[in-house]
C-alpha cells in the first residue's frame with residue numbers, strides 16, 4: 001500500500017480556506033485599536049447567545065476561565081465540595097481545586113462515559129459541604145437530559161455543564177446546550193470544534209444578575225462605578241480572537257456535520273469489517289463508542305475501545321502506517337498525583353480506569369477524506385486480523 005499520512009488534526013488547512021476573511025477581520029481590529037473586549041466581543045457574545053439559545057453569553061479568556069467563572073457564580077469557595085466525573089480534561093477538576101474546593105470524583109457510565117447519575121447522587125449524599133456538580137459533555141456527545149435532571153434533583157446543588165468539547169450539540173429534546181442549563185462553559189481552544197487562533201472561552205446563563213456578575217468577575221470584579229465589591233481577575237477576551245471566531249462561527253454547523261458523517265462512516269465500516277475478522281473473538285474487536293445514536297452530538301472525538309491491553313500495540317501499528325491517534329484520557333482524574341492527598345486508590349472508579357486503558361481516538365477532523373477513513377479502518381482491520 002502506498003504510504004499515506006492521516007493527521008489527527010488539520011487546523012492550518014481548515015483555516016487556509018478562510019484566510020482572506022480572517023485577514024480582513026484581523027485588520028478591522030487593528031484599525032480600530034480596540035484590542036480587548038469592545039465591539040467585536042459584544043457582537044460575538046450576541047451571536048453565540050443566539051447560537052446556543054442562551055439569554056446571556058459572556059466571553060472570557062479560555063474554557064478554564066469559563067469554568068472558574070461558572071463555579072464562582074454558583075458560590076463555590078474554599079472548603080466546598082464539587083462532584084466531578086473521573087474521566088475528563090484536567091480543567092474539570094483543576095478549576096474547583098484552584099478555588100480551594102475539593103473535587104469529589106464520581107465514576108462514569110460504562111457505555112456513555114458520562115458521569116453516572118446514580119453514583120453521583122449516592123456520593124453527593126455523603127458530602128458535608130456539597131456546592132455544585134459538574135457534568136461534562138465528553139467527546140462532543142451531549143449528556144442525556146434525564147441524567148442532567150437526575151443529577152440536579154438528586155444532588156440538590158447547581159449543575160454546571162462543561163461543554164468545552166460540545167459547541168453545537170443538541171440535547172435529546174432537540175435544544176442547543178445553552179438553551180435550558182443554568183451555567184454552561186465553552187472553550188475555543190484551537191483544537192475544539194470552533195477554535196480561535198489562540199485562547200478564548202465563553203459562559204452562558206439565563207439570569208441577568210448572574211450575567212452582570214460574570215462580566216464584573218472577568219474584569220477584576222470592577223463595577224460600572226469603578227469599585228471592586230468582590231475580587232475577580234483578568235479573564236477578558238481579546239478582540240482579535242472574537243473577530244476570528246465570528247468569521248468561523250457560520251461554518252461550525254457544516255464542520256460538525258462533516259464530523260458526524262465521518263463518525264457514521266467509521267461505525268459502518270467497523271461493523272462491516274467486524275464480520276470479516278474470522279478467528280478473532282468479537283470481544284477483542286475495537287468497539288466504536290460514538291455510535292450513530294450520537295446524531296445530536298458534534299463528534300469532537302471519534303473514540304473506539306480497544307479491550308485487552310492491545311491499545312499500545314495497535315497505536316504503534318497505526319503510527320507505522322502514518323495514522324495519528326490520541327488517548328483521551330490516559331489517567332483518571334482521581335489518580336492524578338496532585339490529588340494524592342484526597343486519598344483515592346486504583347480501583348476506586350473502575351469504569352473510569354477501564355476507559356483510560358481502552359479508549360482510542362481516531363482522526364475525525366472536518367477535512368478528512370473518504371480515502372483517509374478507508375485507510376484508517378484498513379489499518380485497524382489489518383492489525384486485528386494478524387491476531
Ligand SMILES: *Cc1c(COP(=O)(O)O)cnc(C)c1O
Nearest residue numbers: 062063064089091164187188189
Ligand atoms: C478544553 C477543555 C477545557 C479547557 O478549555 P481551555 O480553553 O483549554 O482552557 C475544559 N474542559 C474540557 C472538557 C475541555 O476539553
